[in-house]
Amino acid sequence: MRGGGGREPGFVLNVRKPETWTSHDAVSRVRRILRLRQVGHTGTLDPFAGGVLLCCVGRATKLSSYLMDLTKEYAGTMLFGRRTASGDITGEILHEEAPEMPAGPALAEAAGRLEGxxxxxxxxxxxxxxxxxxxxxxxxxxxVVERPARKVFVERFEILGASGREVEFRVRCARGTYVRTLAEDFAAQFGLSACVSRLCRTRVGRFRVEDAIALEGEVPAEDLLARAIPMPEALAHLPSWTVPAFWMRKLRDGQAPPWTVLEIDRPARDGDVGRLIGASGELIGLGRAVQVPGRADRDERDALGLEVLRVL
Structure with missing residues (x-):
């Protein structure tokens, strides 16, 4: 399958990874359906968990790193009184007890202490x-090796309810956050152990599990292609910087256009990453706004320059 001019197509798919499948299983399934090898995902989802897995196809694989930083949301259940080797229900049981469960208000307060x-x-x-x-x-x-603690960001940690030893929760967090570890740290505040017994990634950025494509059963390639998300749309969280037609050839030759010729959709700051859009609306690459030395006190149009990160 190739796009116009013999080039591989480039788009993103929001697929629903079934529980028990590895993320690689889901990618392999998409490859077989589309008969394309150039397919990758934007963030591993544990085998025991299900939910949103963004798959980049063709030229979109070059942009996968810019989707990995999207905020992720999870809904799940943790089982108090059990510690496992993996932190989830499938791992070897290392400790089991019948705990005295904390009250609802205490659970909510403990979750709040793990936000930020x-x-x-x-x-x-x-x-x-x-x-x-x-x-x-x-x-x-x-x-077992020593692992240094890392800074992660938890935007929201909500307790939805509790029944017996099980506590239902919802988490919104940044890249690099391990929900299994979050559950263990949550229970540790009460001197207890816990593991995640159910987990669903419900959202990645604006991509919801309700809109995800199921991969089980017979899935025609046409069904996936009908749900393909164009690259400019998949990266809509990034600002849009339109490059004038007369600069296109120079850009493809590796020359960055001056900031003053770009049509920008929102104010930019030093370090911002944006989509480079062609005159007809197609995604032609990605760039970064950079502060021009000695111009920090000037208007944005004169103070910034463009660093080209990727040309498609």
Whole structure:
């Protein structure tokens, strides 16, 4: 399958990863349906969890890193009184008890203490690397290594209800946050253990699980193509900077247009990343606004320059 001029098509798919599938399983399924090898995802979802998995197809794989930073939302259940090797219900049970459950108000207060910027120690069962080796591979061999705590950001942590040992929750967080670890740290405030027993990624940025494409069963390629999200739309969270037609050739030759010739859709600041849009509305690349030395006190149009990050 190729686009005009023999080029691979470029678009994003919002697919729903089934529980028990790995993220790689979902990507492989999309590859088989579309008969395209150039497919990748924008953020691993644990096998036991289901929900939104954004897949980049064709030329859109070059832009996947700019979708990884989107805020993510999860809904799930944690089981108090059980600690597992993986932090979820599928892992080896390391400790089991019948806990005295905290009251509702105490649960809500404990969740509030884990909002904002917090420190979190990544789990051993994760895709992070230690000396070039994935942590989960070390964990499978029974090896535990020290992991430095990292800063993560939890925008919202809500307790939706509790029944017996189970506590339902909803989390909105930034990239790099481990919900399994969040559940363990939450229970630790009461001197208890917990693991995540159910987890669904309900949203990535503006992409909702209600709109995601199911991959189970017979899925014709036409069904996926009908739900394809064009690259400019997939990156709509980034500002739009339109490049005039007379600068297109120079841009493709690697020359950045001056900031003053760009048509911008919102004020920009030093460090902002934006979409470079052609005169006909197509996405032609990505750029970054940079402060021009010695011009910090000038109007934005004179104070900023453009660094080209990617040309498609």
């Amino acid at each position: 910027e917090i420190l979190q120690v990544p789990p051993m069962v994760s895709a992070l690397k230690h000396q070039g080796v994935r942590l989960y591979r070390l964990a499978r061999r029974g090896i």
